[in-house]
């Protein structure tokens with residue numbers, strides 16, 4: 001990233017955390033419809049029906065799909081209960097439609113901000129329903145202050161449910177030790193570089209060093225024949241892993257965010273690599289959108305063009 005882009009990216013990541021600004025965007029009736037139009041490249045829509053429609057559309061094209069009802073840092077018990085219920089209905093709807101999707105979520109969306117017990121009870125209820133419906137769950141990874149709690153809740157649930165997986169951020173220095181530990185569990189590991197702005201010293205910024213480490217982490221999972229999701233849009237990393245033959249294992253899938261590098265994911269799918277698209281829906285799309293622009297600032301141009309132009313067909317858009 002250029003210097004200006006990097007400053008822009010850091011600034012966006014901090015405004016993403018600004019609750020007042022978020023409420024302002026979402027509650028201003030002139031701004032909301034304009035912004036949601038630009039957000040639609042990355043978000044299926046506001047409702048579960050729109051999310052499932054997008055899943056079906058991708059299935060018909062031969063992709064596997066993860067689906068998230070967007071939200072995080074929920075602080076009231078009632079909102080956590082509503083979020084858990086929404087995920088449960090989503091799991092049932094996917095199961096009833098014979099869609100073997102993965103349901104992805106933040107533990108802070110379903111109770112971790114209140115207590116570990118609230119989060120665990122909700123997680124367990126979702127895991128049971130998911131097991132019944134033959135659906136996989138995937139826990140996302142949040143800011144580093146929450147890493148210990150998330151890993152500990154994951155390890156606890158994974159003792160009883162192998163259909164729950166965990167996301168690990170390769171950019172955190174601690175993650176090498178965490179990965180060795182996670183390899184002892186049975187759930188899928190999703191490797192991501194890391195989306196959050198962290199303090200100096202505890203993380204490795206985007207660099208060749210980080211890319212090498214990503215490849216090393218993938219190798220460790222492959223050596224252990226561990227179910228793995230390679231969640232990156234980094235073409236160089238993916239080509240390197242493909243050349244090593246790592247992406248062809250039945251245990252390995254490549255997963256990308258909906259609307260980001262669809263051209264690259266399609267070419268991997270055409271090469272018989274399992275390709276998965278991460279679809280999101282919900283009214284809390286603001287934070288998600290800001291993250292997508294922060295991690296790749298040229299998306300601001302795409303966002304503005306999407307607002308102005310009529311065509312937002314994600315498949316036709318080649319970002320890069």
Ligand code: FDA
Nearest residue numbers: 140141167192193194195231232233234256257278292296
């Ligand atoms: P990197 O950021 O280095 O980008 C490499 C190249 O990919 C860029 O040069 C550009 O060409 C392209 N690219 C990347 N992002 C783009 C974008 N938004 N728009 C257009 N092009 C883009 N993070 C986290 O902290 N916790 C989590 O739980 C998750 N979960 C998650 C699930 C899945 C399925 C994915 C794909 C990603 C996440 N992430 C995440 C986000 C992740 O940490 C990371 O921020 C993004 O994937 C971007 O990093 P890349 O690996 O793509 O590399």
